[in-house]
Structure formats: C-alpha cells, structure tokens
Amino acid sequence: MPFELDPAGRADSPLDVVVIGAGLLGLGAAMALLEARPSLRIAVLEKETAIAPHQSGHNSGVIHSGLYYTPGSLKATYCREGRERLLAFADEHEIPYRLTGKLVVATGPAELPRLADLADRGRTNGLALRELEPAEFTEIEPNVRGIRALYVPETGVIDFTKVAAAYAKVIADRGGAVLCGRAVRSVTRSGHGWTVETDAGSFAARTVVTCAGLQADRIAAMTGHATGEYRIIPFRGDFYTFRPHAADLVHGLIYPVPDPAFPFLGVHFTRGVDGTLRAGPNAVPALAREGYGRLSVNRRDLLDSLRFPGMHRLARAYAGTGAKEIFRDLVKPAFLAQMRRYLPGIRSGDVTFGPSGIRAQCLSRSGSLVDDFLIEESPGIIHVINAPSPAATASIVIGEHIAARALAQLGL
Ligand SMILES: Cc1cc2nc3c(=O)[nH]c(=O)nc-3n(C[C@H](O)[C@H](O)[C@H](O)COP(=O)(O)OP(=O)(O)OC[C@H]3O[C@@H](n4cnc5c(N)ncnc54)[C@H](O)[C@@H]3O)c2cc1C
Structure with a gap:
C-alpha cells in the first residue's frame, strides 16, 4: 500500500480516488485505474467483511455471449468485448472456466417466432449461432425436450467470486488498497475533493467512484446527486440445486426463450464450473435489499419501494406476471412444473431449495425497468446506477470505461 492508515483508519493524506463498493465493478474500476496510472493512490471501501458479498458473489456464474441485447446498446457492446477480456484474464490468472455452450429451447410453436427473432439479434450482435432440430440438440443435451433450439457455443461458466478475488489481488499488487468493514456513512465536498466518512475512519479523495x-x-443521493427519477428495486432470484445423483441431467446451459418484456424472467439450468447443477433464478420483488431469506424484511427498503411512484405503475402493469412468479416461488410443485417443460424426468427429490441472489434493478419514475447500463456523473464524482446482468461478464470493460471517466475528472 503506497499510503499509511492511522489508528482511526484514516489515510495519511488525500487519496486520488476512493471507490465505494468491492463488487466486480468497483474492483474492476480500481484495477483499470491502476493499470492506466500506476502512481495513483486508490482505496476501495467495502461495508461487508469480505469482497463481492452481494450480487457479484450471488449470481449464476454465466459468461454471457451477448445474445439478447439491443444491438448498439452498452450491454451488447460491453458484453462481447467483456467476454473476450474476461477469458484472457481468467487464462492469465489461472481461474477455471468452461465454455459449455448454451441451448435456448422452444417448447411449443408459439415460441418459434421469438426464437427466430432472437437468432437474428444474436447474428446482428456478431455471434455464430446454430438453429437445431430435436435430433441435433439432444446429441448435446440428451435429457432436454423441445421442438427447436438455438445453440450458442460461446457461452460458458466461471466462479465470479474467484474473479473478484483476482481483481483484488491485482489492485493490491499495483499498490491500491481494498478495505473491508468500512461502511460509508457520508460523502461530502471538501476543498477540491471529497471527505468520505466510514464507520471505521474517514478518507479524503480528489475523486470518488460509487459502485x-x-x-x-x-449512495448517489448521499453525495447530493439528483436521484429522484429512479429507484433501485431489489428482485430476489431463487435457485434450486440438484442433488448429486441428478447433477448430470444437464451438461451445460439450457435457457427458455425469453419474453422481450421481461428478458430476465424464465428459469434456466446452469451446470457450474464445479459441476453443481442449478435451476433458477426466478425474479420476485424482495422485501429487503440485502436479505437473502424468503422472509427477510427490511422496513426502510420496503417503504422505499412501496412509496416510489414507478413501483405502483410497474405493479399495475404487470400484476398478473408478478403474481405467477411469486406463486412459483412459494410452491415447489409449480417451480418443478416450469422445470419439467425442459426436463420432463425431474422428480421433487432431485432438487433442494437455494441458494438465492438479489438483483439491483433500476426502476424509473414512469414505471419502466431501466434496461441498459447507466453510469452518471456530477463534478468530481462518478456513479454506477444500473449494472444488471451481464455486468459480471463485462466487468473488466465497464471498469475501464469508469476509469477513463475518473481520469478525465482528475484532468489526467
Ligand atoms: C441472481 C443473479 C444472477 C446473475 N447472473 C449473472 C450471470 O450469470 N452473468 C453475469 O454476467 N451477470 C450476472 N448477474 C449480474 C451481476 O452479478 C451484477 O451485474 C454484478 O455483480 C454487479 O456488480 P456490482 O459491483 O455493481 O454490484 P455488487 O456486487 O452488488 O457490489 C456492490 C458493493 O457495494 C457495497 N456497498 C453498498 N453500500 C456500501 C456502503 N455504504 N459502503 C461501502 N460499501 C457499500 C456492497 O456491500 C457491495 O459489495 C446476476 C445477478 C444476480 C443477482
């Protein structure tokens, strides 16, 4: 560490950059900043006791290929480039991954037009896809049932917790500090920069990046940034884990044909890099932003969601879809029925409930879900506001984008 911390946890003199949040994006941004300017003094502050404790450590572990995203969107661009960079990083740092390929399976004729649209979109996004008949796709996944499938060979799986740990090691090797147990309580302007108060010391910084x-x-509102037009709404995503005797029912990844209105709905099957097979995640409104149990409730989080006008509009527009998703979440036979559309042989005893993750989904005041990545700036500060999937896949490239903006803020 090129700087010392006093007994109260304060840095000895102002830092160049303080990054708030040690998920993949905060770590990715700090790593990119130190690569661009090795002399920068940077600290990443994380409120929990370990890195990647929330979304970055509770996800599906899929290296996305860029199939779904609107051509020209940040998601489409960053995902394609981010995938390549992630694979190169994993090779360099000996992080295991598998390029399993994925099947998007249509189970009925009504889904065929959407499957064809998806194939067009994937090709526009530069993917080499194959449309397969049942005799062909059952050679890849013998247990799956459907009438047609899209095969995406570039998709794979990785453990993103290991990726985050490798980013943190690179930061430390380049002289940065990743400090856990530092919950940021306030961020205020001071002189030409900022004072960041945590519950374990304060830091002065020329620029702040919030992730x-x-x-x-x-956190953005805490700094005086205008956030009235949107709110983060937490959506819990529950998985079922297959017991070892049933874990080889799937070899790679099996996905449903997405509904364009809710691209993140629809349970998929993922055989992780460690061989564990999971089905999920679903998407149900969570009653706590960081409470992983089904019954976890946080009064402030709940009121923040319920009082936001966008939430009322979303609830009115999609009450039916939401109710079905909640029903399937609470009633195991309903969740199993959804799985059996693809794998008819599954029995109740093959799967156990859990684990769960919670997505941070930005919702606008008008009630629309913000689809693309959203990064905003005020003088001297950069905020990552919306970073849903595939942000883990794209974290190196998003980190570089944030770093470029932070360097511009620093006049470098
Ligand atoms: C269920 C699920 C499945 C997903 N599957 C995939 C997938 O397969 N592939 C993919 O590419 N993406 C996937 N994603 C998306 C991906 O995981 C996220 O987009 C990515 O991890 C976001 O990283 P982040 O750093 O922005 O957020 P996070 O990982 O949530 O990090 C934010 C950090 O900020 C910290 N923090 C918050 N407040 C403070 C404070 N006051 N002081 C200090 N620190 C603070 C938090 O503790 C946290 O560690 C999935 C997400 C979920 C939830």
Whole structure:
C-alpha cells in the first residue's frame, strides 16, 4: 500500500480516488485505474467483511455471449468485448472456466417466432449461432425436450467470486488498497475533493467512484446527486440445486426463450464450473435489499419501494406476471412444473431449495425497468446506477470505461 492508515483508519493524506463498493465493478474500476496510472493512490471501501458479498458473489456464474441485447446498446457492446477480456484474464490468472455452450429451447410453436427473432439479434450482435432440430440438440443435451433450439457455443461458466478475488489481488499488487468493514456513512465536498466518512475512519479523495449495487441510489443521493427519477428495486432470484445423483441431467446451459418484456424472467439450468447443477433464478420483488431469506424484511427498503411512484405503475402493469412468479416461488410443485417443460424426468427429490441472489434493478419514475447500463456523473464524482446482468461478464470493460471517466475528472 503506497499510503499509511492511522489508528482511526484514516489515510495519511488525500487519496486520488476512493471507490465505494468491492463488487466486480468497483474492483474492476480500481484495477483499470491502476493499470492506466500506476502512481495513483486508490482505496476501495467495502461495508461487508469480505469482497463481492452481494450480487457479484450471488449470481449464476454465466459468461454471457451477448445474445439478447439491443444491438448498439452498452450491454451488447460491453458484453462481447467483456467476454473476450474476461477469458484472457481468467487464462492469465489461472481461474477455471468452461465454455459449455448454451441451448435456448422452444417448447411449443408459439415460441418459434421469438426464437427466430432472437437468432437474428444474436447474428446482428456478431455471434455464430446454430438453429437445431430435436435430433441435433439432444446429441448435446440428451435429457432436454423441445421442438427447436438455438445453440450458442460461446457461452460458458466461471466462479465470479474467484474473479473478484483476482481483481483484488491485482489492485493490491499495483499498490491500491481494498478495505473491508468500512461502511460509508457520508460523502461530502471538501476543498477540491471529497471527505468520505466510514464507520471505521474517514478518507479524503480528489475523486470518488460509487459502485454500490443494491445501494446505488442511496449512495448517489448521499453525495447530493439528483436521484429522484429512479429507484433501485431489489428482485430476489431463487435457485434450486440438484442433488448429486441428478447433477448430470444437464451438461451445460439450457435457457427458455425469453419474453422481450421481461428478458430476465424464465428459469434456466446452469451446470457450474464445479459441476453443481442449478435451476433458477426466478425474479420476485424482495422485501429487503440485502436479505437473502424468503422472509427477510427490511422496513426502510420496503417503504422505499412501496412509496416510489414507478413501483405502483410497474405493479399495475404487470400484476398478473408478478403474481405467477411469486406463486412459483412459494410452491415447489409449480417451480418443478416450469422445470419439467425442459426436463420432463425431474422428480421433487432431485432438487433442494437455494441458494438465492438479489438483483439491483433500476426502476424509473414512469414505471419502466431501466434496461441498459447507466453510469452518471456530477463534478468530481462518478456513479454506477444500473449494472444488471451481464455486468459480471463485462466487468473488466465497464471498469475501464469508469476509469477513463475518473481520469478525465482528475484532468489526467
Ligand atoms: C441472481 C443473479 C444472477 C446473475 N447472473 C449473472 C450471470 O450469470 N452473468 C453475469 O454476467 N451477470 C450476472 N448477474 C449480474 C451481476 O452479478 C451484477 O451485474 C454484478 O455483480 C454487479 O456488480 P456490482 O459491483 O455493481 O454490484 P455488487 O456486487 O452488488 O457490489 C456492490 C458493493 O457495494 C457495497 N456497498 C453498498 N453500500 C456500501 C456502503 N455504504 N459502503 C461501502 N460499501 C457499500 C456492497 O456491500 C457491495 O459489495 C446476476 C445477478 C444476480 C443477482
């Protein structure tokens, strides 16, 4: 560490950059800053006791290929480039991954037009896809049932917790500090920079980057940034884990044909890099931003969601879809029925409930879900506001984008 901390946890003199949040994006940004300017004095502050404790450590572990995203969007661009960079980083740092390929399976004729649209979009996004008949796709996944499938060979799986740990090691090797157990309580302007108060010391910084995931709107608001037009709404995503005797029912990844209105809905099957097979995640409104149990409730989080006008509009527009998703979440036979559309042989005893993750989804005041990545700036500060999937896949490239903006703020 090129700087010392006094007994109260304060740095000895102002830092160049303080990054709030040690998920993949905060770590990715700090790593990119130190690569661009090795002499920068940077600290990443994380409120929990370990890095990647929330979305970055509770996801599906899929290296996305860029199939779904609107051509020209940040998601489409960053995902394609981010995938290449992630694979190169994993090779360099000996992080295991598998390029399993994925099947998007249509189970009925009504889904065929959407499957064809998806194939067009994937090709526009530069993917080499194959449309397969049942005899062909059952050679890849013998247990799956459907009438047609899209095969995406570039998709794979990785453990993003290991990726985050490798980013943190690179930061430390380049002289930066990743400090856990530092919950940021206030961020105020001071002189030409900022004072960041945590519950374990304060830091002065010329520039601040906020990558606070489920707390993104609150941290941005804390700095005086205007956040009235959106709110982070937490959506819990529950998985079922297959017991070892059933774990080889799927070899790679099996996905449903997405509904364009809710691209993140629809349970998929993922055989992780460690061989564990999971089905999920679903998407149900969570009653706590960081509470992983089904019954976890946080009064402030709940009121923040319920009082936001966008939430009322969303609830009115999609009450039916939401109710079905909640029903399937609470009633195991309903969740199993959804799985059996693809794998008819599954029995109740093959799967156990859990684990769960919570997505930070930015919702606008008008009630629309913000689809693309959203990064905003005020003088001297940069905020990552919306970074849903595939942000883990794209974290190196998003980190570089944030770093470029932070360097511009520093006049470098
Ligand atoms: C269920 C699920 C499945 C997903 N699957 C995939 C996938 O397969 N592939 C993919 O590419 N993406 C996937 N994603 C998306 C991906 O995981 C996220 O987009 C990515 O991890 C976001 O990283 P982040 O750093 O922005 O957020 P986070 O990882 O949530 O990090 C934010 C950090 O900020 C910290 N923080 C908040 N407030 C404070 C404070 N006051 N002081 C200090 N620190 C603070 C938090 O503790 C947290 O560690 C999935 C997400 C979920 C939830």
